[in-house]
Amino acid sequence: MSDQVDQSRRNMLFIAAGGLGAVAVAATAIPFVGSMFPAADTLAASKTEFDVATVEEGQVVVIQWQGKPVFITHRNQALLAQLDGHDDLLKDPESKAIEEVSATWLNDKNRKYRSIKPEYLIVVASCTHLGCIPLYKPSKGREEWGNSVPEDWVGGWHCPCHGSLYDLSARVIKGSPAPHNLHLMPYKYKTDTTVVIG
Numbered sequence: 001m002s003d004q005v006d007q008s009r010r011n012m013l014f015i016a017a018g019g020l021g022a023v024a025v026a027a028t029a030i031p032f033v034g035s036m037f038p039a040a041d042t043l044a045a046s047k048t049e050f051d052v053a054t055v056e057e058g059q060v061v062v063i064q065w066q067g068k069p070v071f072i073t074h075r076n077q078a079l080l081a082q083l084d085g086h087d088d089l090l091k092d093p094e095s096k097a098i099e100e101v102s103a104t105w106l107n108d109k110n111r112k113y114r115s116i117k118p119e120y121l122i123v124v125a126s127c128t129h130l131g132c133i134p135l136y137k138p139s140k141g142r143e144e145w146g147n148s149v150p151e152d153w154v155g156g157w158h159c160p161c162h163g164s165l166y167d168l169s170a171r172v173i174k175g176s177p178a179p180h181n182l183h184l185m186p187y188k189y190k191t192d193t194t195v196v197i198g
Contacts (some may be wrong), residue, residue, distance in 0.1 A: 047198035048063060048065040048066075048070075048197045048198060049190065049194055049195070049196050049197075050063055050197070051194050051195075052072060052074070052120045052193050052194075053193035055073070055074040058074065058075075058138065060073040062125055062133075065185065065197045065198060068126065069124070069126065069133060070122060070197065071121070071122070071182070072120065072121070072122050072195075073136070073168075074119060075118070075119050075121060076119070079155070080118055080119070080168075082138075082154060082167075082168050083168055086154045086167065089173050089174055090167065090173060090174065091171075091172045091174050091176070091180075091181075092180065092181055093112075093171060094111050095114055095181055097181070098180055098183070103187075106184065112169065115169075116187070116189065121168070121170060122185070122187055122195065122197065123181075123182040123183060123184055125182070126182070127161065127162075127164050128164075128180040128182065128183065129159065129177045129178040132159050132162070134164070135157065135160055136156075136157055137149060137155065137157065138168060139155055140153060140154060140155045141153055148160075148163075149165065153165075154167050154168075156169075157170060159176075163176065163177065164176035166178070166182055170182035185197060
């Protein structure tokens, strides 16, 4: 009889000790796992809102997103028309090299424009060669820009550091040291004109 009582008592002690151990593990693990998630202020900093309606036609503005400069360009119909007829000059005219990872919104309809709304181009403003900020040179031809661009310049961006060239959809031109188009990022429209980047 005493063996049976001792066995019951022993089982109860094992269950109680196991339960306390499980509580101790949970009490330790919950704060540890919680520390792996970003803080609310970090999450807030990872997104940037901007009203694209404030950018005039033909103008480019530079804003910050996660410490990086971002170009927001308002392309009018004349600038959008400059995107046609020079795919043979581009390294990656369909933007298939790396963009689909960061810009899940990119599809066959908007590859030429590289934007959700054709008139507003939003790209990281760092040359994909060594990170300099390219200069906006939207006018076709060399007359306005001189020898810094080729004679058959299609309009777009010119990196002053090592001469990389991009068209008005920020697609890199063959012969440029830059390996890729200017990078896209995840973004969406919160309203008709307010974009949320990140």
